[in-house]
Amino acid sequence: MDAYPSANYKGFDLYPLVYPYEPPREWHEPRPDRAYNASVVICREGSPPNAEHGRVFALPVAQWESLGAAKRAAVKTGEEIIDGLVEGMSTAGL
Numbered sequence: 001m002d003a004y005p006s007a008n009y010k011g012f013d014l015y016p017l018v019y020p021y022e023p024p025r026e027w028h029e030p031r032p033d034r035a036y037n038a039s040v041v042i043c044r045e046g047s048p049p050n051a052e053h054g055r056v057f058a059l060p061v062a063q064w065e066s067l068g069a070a071k072r073a074a075v076k077t078g079e080e081i082i083d084g085l086v087e088g089m090s091t092a093g094l
Contacts, residue, residue: 008045009079009082016071017056035064036063043094055091
């Protein structure tokens, strides 16, 4: 994870987490060149992004074709979570 947040939004810091997507498959199936999953860590602005001060939210979309697209989607979804637009995900208590 980056040492500095990728974005600040309404008093929260957003840290996108992007990692390779590895779907289960058989040895003979074709494999895509690259695919990525993403999550976002949200914490109060200026607080360290650890378990005590932050929360990790997995993004509902399964995968992205590029690292940049996954990172942008993580920041956008983090903003939507803060705004209360994502059902079942909340920053209450942070």
